[in-house]
Amino acid sequence: MELELEPLRLPSDNERPFVIAGPCSAETEEQVMTTARQLREKGCHNFRAGVWKPRTKPGGFEGHGEKALPWLQQVKKETGMLVATEVATPEHVELCLKYGIDILWVGARTTANPFAMQALADSLQGVDLPVFVKNPINPDIELWIGALERLNQAGVKRLGAIHRGFSSYDKKIYRNTPQWQIPIELRRRIPELPIICDPSHIGGRRELIAPLCQQAMDLGVDGLIVESHCEPDKAWSDAKQQVTPDVLDYILSLLVIRDETVTTEGITQLRHQIDELDNQLMDLLAKRMRVCREIGQYKKEHNMTVLQTNRYNEILEKRGAQGSLCGMAPSFVAQVFEHIHEESVRQQIEIINK
Numbered sequence: 001m002e003l004e005l006e007p008l009r010l011p012s013d014n015e016r017p018f019v020i021a022g023p024c025s026a027e028t029e030e031q032v033m034t035t036a037r038q039l040r041e042k043g044c045h046n047f048r049a050g051v052w053k054p055r056t057k058p059g060g061f062e063g064h065g066e067k068a069l070p071w072l073q074q075v076k077k078e079t080g081m082l083v084a085t086e087v088a089t090p091e092h093v094e095l096c097l098k099y100g101i102d103i104l105w106v107g108a109r110t111t112a113n114p115f116a117m118q119a120l121a122d123s124l125q126g127v128d129l130p131v132f133v134k135n136p137i138n139p140d141i142e143l144w145i146g147a148l149e150r151l152n153q154a155g156v157k158r159l160g161a162i163h164r165g166f167s168s169y170d171k172k173i174y175r176n177t178p179q180w181q182i183p184i185e186l187r188r189r190i191p192e193l194p195i196i197c198d199p200s201h202i203g204g205r206r207e208l209i210a211p212l213c214q215q216a217m218d219l220g221v222d223g224l225i226v227e228s229h230c231e232p233d234k235a236w237s238d239a240k241q242q243v244t245p246d247v248l249d250y251i252l253s254l255l256v257i258r259d260e261t262v263t264t265e266g267i268t269q270l271r272h273q274i275d276e277l278d279n280q281l282m283d284l285l286a287k288r289m290r291v292c293r294e295i296g297q298y299k300k301e302h303n304m305t306v307l308q309t310n311r312y313n314e315i316l317e318k319r320g321a322q323g324s325l326c327g328m329a330p331s332f333v334a335q336v337f338e339h340i341h342e343e344s345v346r347q348q349i350e351i352i353n354k
Contacts, residue, residue, distance in 0.1 A: 175204020
């Protein structure tokens with residue numbers, strides 16, 4: 001379905017990016033107000049703080065709940081900034097409306113639960129507030145779009161998406177792997193939907209925030225939501241991924257914002273070359289699949305299994321090494337040939353079962 005969207009109407013000094021910043025958690029009134037004042041001095045217009053903070057394991061600081069909402073009210077009154085917090089239940093929504101919260105976002109764990117999303121959607125019927133939806137924990141674009149659709153069907157038209165990366169058992173550089181191809185695909189499917197990046201949760205470490213912000217801008221992301229704390233090292237939650245307002249201001253000042261609409265004659269010619277090469281790739285893939293079908297027929301006649309593991313491993317190893325020599329990441333080459341192999345197996349199974 002197509003989403004019926006309206007502009008978010010969030011204040012910003014620049015058209016792009018708009019920024020939402022503030023601490024991971026609202027810890028104390030002093031901490032909230034000090035951080036908010038410092039951010040406002042740096043030109044921030046939109047303040048965020050977690051009021052309900054369910055943790056992966058019990059025992060950590062899980063937020064003050066309703067007690068912290070008057071602190072956000074005070075931020076709004078004193079600084080003029082819009083205030084934002086995460087909601088996960090209808091009760092959260094009811095309290096946010098009671099205390100005049102301006103912006104809501106839905107966390108990754110809630111996005112992954114259609115029952116919870118429908119309950120939130122029902123509670124937001126007739127509410128005209130910007131609502132951002134974080135990607136689900138696992139890389140499932142349909143689940144992400146489904147959450148957005150549920151809210152939209154309830155009448156929420158000021159919608160945005162937050163890319164916060166995806167959980168992975170195999171931890172490497174990032175806390176959550178970016179898998180940029182998924183928000184790129186979301187933009188392709190719903191081009192009018194604003195997408196903002198959460199570099200704090202993707203990186204998990206403050207030194208990764210600056211390069212992630214720049215990468216997001218290079219990919220045409222509309223805005224950023226960044227965790228900023230007046231004393232990050234003393235934060236009660238996610239201390240390693242928060243930066244001071246001074247550091248955030250410095251990061252933002254260094255961003256290079258590229259024009260995503262200018263098209264020159266030179267790039268048009270290069271795109272024509274890409275189109276021609278893509279046509280050649282499709283022709284080669286078609287020829288490869290034709291040979292695979294012939295192999296499938298041979299396997300059928302000789303009562304052989306479709307999957308030949310040794311041969312598959314040989315392909316991955318050989319093409320991965322070849323990709324490295326050609327300046328491509330082995331992981332990229334492996335993914336390409338995994339998909340090619342998957343389609344080859346599908347076609348051979350089709351032949352064998354005829």
